[in-house]
Amino acid sequence: MKLLILLVIVLGVIAIAQLTKVYELTRSLRKTREEEISHADNKMNATLMLVWMFVFFFFTIVLYVKYQDYLPEAASEHGVAVDKLMNVNIWMITIMFFIVNGLLFWVSYKYYYRKDRKARFFVHDNRLEMLWTMVPGVTMAFVIVYGLITWNNMTGPAGKDAIQVEIYSRQFDWTARYPGSDKVFGSANVNLISTTNAMGMVSEGAISLEIHSIDSLIQEIETTLEANAVLSTLPESAVEVMKDQLYRHKRHKQRILDLKEFDLSGVSGWAAGADDNIVKGEFHIPKGIEVEFIFKSQDVIHSAFMPHFRAQMNAVPGVPTRFKMVPTISTTEMRQKLNDPEFNYVLYCNKVCGVTHFNMQIALVVDEPAEYAAWLAKQKTFGGVAVPATEPELTTPSDSLKKDTVQATALTIQDSKR
């Protein structure tokens, strides 16, 4: 096999070399020079331009026809508007594609070199140039205005009654969180993430659990180091690594203590977490009701892509992002429309995020509002971890969000108060 490939390559090179030699010999016999392009060559290339134009156009049309239903019908309100805009744009650029390429290849065919003719000395023409400045100008004005109207409609602030869903991402899965009956998301902090608290939800219980586990790690390392100070059994490099770990654990503990000390105003945010629903594997949203997604990431940038809804937004660590939409077709209805009982909406990652980026997805189900309520009621709440017995104060969602996401801001505010 290897030999065969090698052989083919070697033979190929020899063949080219021989062909070139023959070609050059005939050239020198006819005493023509490379730069003198013969009439036959000019004509052949001109003809090929025309042939290529037809081939190119033919396959373009084939692809257009075969892939015209590139996505199923848009399943969201703004998606319908996006599709309309897309169709207008595609029509426009397709027409331009045929006109400009057609002109180019036709002109290339028509005006190939003939000895008896002289090219027209045509330097410039203000009217013509004005024409092809103005026409694209006016077209672009239309495209811009139409596009921006659609864009503004889809990116405005979500309505007061919108349901909020947090889409939490990490390598390589998605988790959905619902704010629960108080409609307020509980605070979360990366410093509290652990095997039992995957999103780092903040509560007194979570804090004391995490501090306890860090303390035991610190103690373990300190004991080893003390023993080693006497026995010196560990190599120097291992000691360095352990000292480094010790330092990290201590800093980690301090960050959690800071959280406790400074985030006084966050106590309500902590309590609000108790009734939050955390959902994995598949998540539901109601049909006909506005949903505002809040995207978060705990490690690298991911992108939540939901092509059925013409929706996409990056999930950026440290910067919560939002996207709102109104789903208009339930999963059941879509299954009927597509005649596919297995069909499911899907949210998948569209920003390279690591080795299994290509399989980072979560199923999404659009329910009728009643089904949705029933489904949500069955989901687990975060309340498993101990929650302080204080009465949760009601805050507006935006307030609590600001608090729990931008820890640094809270710290600065606290500092300036002192």
Next chain:
Amino acid sequence: MGEHAAMDHNHENGHDHGHHHHKESWISKYVFSQDHKMISRQFLITAIVMGVVAVVLSILFRLQLGWPGEKFEFLNMMLGDRWAKDGILDRNAYLALVTIHGTIMVFFVLTGGLSGTFANLLIPLQIGARDMASGFLNMLSYWAFFLSSVLMVSSLFLESGAASGGWTIYPPLSALPQAIPGSGAGMTVWLVSMVLFIASSLLAGLNYIVTIINLRTKGMSMTRLPLTIWALLVTAILGVLSFPVLVSCAVLLVMDRSFGTAFYLSDIYIATNNSTDPNAAVGALEATGGSPLLFQHLFWFLGHPEVYIVLLPALGISSEVIATNSRKPIFGYKAMVGSILAIGFLSFIVWGHHMYITGMNPFLGSVFVFTTLLIAIPSAVKAFNYITTLWQGNIRYTPAMLFSIGLVSTFVTGGLTGIVLADSALDVTVHDTYFVVAHFHIVMGLSAIFGMFAGIYHWFPKMFGRMMNTKLGYAHFWLTLVCGFGVFFPMHFIGMAGTPRRYYENSYIDMIQWTADLNPIISVFAIVGGAAQILFLFNFFHSIFYGQRAVQNPWGSNTLEWTTPVEHIHGNWPGAIPEVHRWAYDYSNPEHEEDFVPQNVPLKAGEHGH
């Protein structure tokens, strides 16, 4: 050498460009040369080698995409058990290949290679200068480029693999080796290589600008400059203004990676350690308070002008080649210059269109929609002016001409899909899909590489004193054109169906399955297209040694480089530097018998120049 002394007296700028080398050693002639023509050839050959590497990488990952899971014995033979166990490409290796393919193509082939080759060759020759303003800086520029090329390629052989977060190296992925092995040593080498590359690019750019502004021969006013020079000038200005921003972007990333800062990092928890360093920090990271979006703003502030740094020289080359081989003046010279300037200016205020869905304020997005779509106007002007130049011309089909016409087609075809991507509302559904891959490969990749091929075929006689084989050139063009569109055109449809780029395998997402039948077709085109480049390589290297000897002005061209002797000499012209009396586009001027009038021919009595 008395001749040389005499010629320096005639140099109206009075500079001495060091043409008084009485003896040239092999090293000063071929290695550490300060002669712009030699440096140009060095850039070209380095870029060709880099291009071959990048094409081979792309064929390797196209094998995986075309036939996922298929066992290719020779892959194992080439890459070994580590990167292709049982002949199936490793997932990390796939990402590294994609990343390095992109990096090499964008920076090393189409920036360093294209600008480096043709700016060095054409600027002194076409403006009538003895050499670049600083031959020494020019030499440094090449060697920095060479070093950075070697580093970039060598990163493929690192134990932890080359950089693998995509050529845009977005942090935190690129900042955290724990997140992906390629962000370890591979990323470090990538960054060092890029800083060297940028140094090279800046040295070169400043040199180009100074040379064009100061060393034009008598009579060569700015409005008589050939369009190649205009394009190269604006390219150099874009590079000088935008590359420093990429340096700062890269330096901040180096700080985040190695010195514990947090310019781009915030609220990060690393669950598992994927790096080769067993002691890398996992858990909640100390570094916090930065923003990954800062990186993207800095990156694309270079990244978008970069697109035009790649494209403008190609457009400049094709303007020259199309005018020469249509035997017709370029239509609307002033509009062509104006649109180069407009594109150059606009390219600085559109970077945000790469960031519509990153969480950037939607209103800011609207501003970028507006500025981005404006670029369609000067681009349309250029396209129509090219077509009008061809119209009623007398087209001679040299291989260079074929590639230039191909360029106009790819520029138009790829440019049009840019209108969809520039529209933020539409970008939401096609962002980061194969639609984008199709768009930029056609408008930037194919156009720029076609421009580069056009330049090589056209100026080969100037560079090497011999001709390339025309018939092989034809075969090369037609195969490349068909395969180029064959690879990238179907990608539009895969992308619109929702297939993300940089996916190792598309079979995990059910909804995009139905477009999978296009992938093997694309891969076949890629392989045939790649193989077609062997024709070019053979033609190029064979012709350097055995090509037909060139005459002084083989294409009947007007520009000054064809008034120099075929054999290269220091200082370019043996006697006085020619004086310029007319613009570069007096082709088929009815007031003259010949169908071309070189720029150094004085105006006839009563003739008014352009």
